[in-house]
Amino acid sequence: MKIITAKDKKEAGRICADMFEEVIREKEDALLGLATGSTPIGLYDCLSEDYSRGRISMAGVHTINLDEYVGLGRDHEQSFGYFMDEHLFSRVNIPAGNIMLLNGLSDPRKEIEIYESFLAQNRIDILILGIGNNGHIGFNEPEPVFRTRTHLVDLTPETIEANARFFTSADEVPKKALTMGMGGICAARKICLAAFGAGKADAISRMLRDDTVDPMLPCSVLKLCSDVTVIIDQDLKDHMR
Numbered sequence: 575m576k577i578i579t580a581k582d583k584k585e586a587g588r589i590c591a592d593m594f595e596e597v598i599r600e601k602e603d604a605l606l607g608l609a610t611g612s613t614p615i616g617l618y619d620c621l622s623e624d625y626s627r628g629r630i631s632m633a634g635v636h637t638i639n640l641d642e643y644v645g646l647g648r649d650h651e652q653s654f655g656y657f658m659d660e661h662l663f664s665r666v667n668i669p670a671g672n673i674m675l676l677n678g679l680s681d682p683r684k685e686i687e688i689y690e691s692f693l694a695q696n697r698i699d700i701l702i703l704g705i706g707n708n709g710h711i712g713f714n715e716p717e718p719v720f721r722t723r724t725h726l727v728d729l730t731p732e733t734i735e736a737n738a739r740f741f742t743s744a745d746e747v748p749k750k751a752l753t754m755g756m757g758g759i760c761a762a763r764k765i766c767l768a769a770f771g772a773g774k775a776d777a778i779s780r781m782l783r784d785d786t787v788d789p790m791l792p793c794s795v796l797k798l799c800s801d802v803t804v805i806i807d808q809d810l811k812d813h814m815r
């Protein structure tokens with residue numbers, strides 16, 4: 575695992591974008607694994623700016639997102655599909671047919687089947703991951719076992735609380751989500767885990783402290799993956815124990 579400390583989120587976004595662009599330049603039909611939330615916004619801004627300046631083309635790129643709330647459609651402002659349209663897909667030239675998203679309004683069993691058959695035939699070339707304060711990746715929440723397949727999850731009270739900032743109240747946050755499992759995540763050829771701020775310092779410190787892999791700290795599974803870069807900001811570093 576390689577650790578990079580960036581000055582701030584902006585510099586971290588640039589570092590992630592350089593890694594993504596290197597993969598896209600080498601393989602124009604690369605499959606990008608994408609996350610939502612505040613963490614990857616800097617990456618998406620850099621990719622969009624570089625596309626508008628003609629520095630990269632994403633015309634051959636394919637994408638797959640990690641997760642989606644159950645019950646929210648792509649036109650709902652808090653759905654992850656909407657987030658992706660707003661922060662990346664509407665700003666670059668990825669063909670609509672190359673975008674793979676979970677549909678929060680469809681039958682979860684059908685969505686799981688679609689995702690798993692896609693992941694059985696395709697391996698993610700580069701994946702951006704954020705991390706929850708509790709160490710979740712995607713919506714793989716702390717639980718006694720790791721789940722390898724795409725699955726339905728009950729969001730933990732901490733995650734509901736953390737995501738309430740995007741809704742008018744915690745009551746409005748969906749209680750269930752669909753997420754890619756650890757199988758799809760760990761199969762990625764390259765992983766960038768980005769984490770910023772004091773709130774994530776405990777999870778990152780616990781992950782880096784030793785060589786154990788513990789499903790109660792989901793991000794610890796990344797110690798088993800082959801090419802992982804952890805990008806943190808100075809604020810997080812200052813709060814590590």
Ligand code: F6R
Nearest residue numbers: 609610611612613704705706712
């Ligand atoms: C969202 C996702 C989540 C977030 C995590 C951190 O697609 O996969 O694991 O990355 O909850 O969220 P932010 O970046 O908002 O702190």
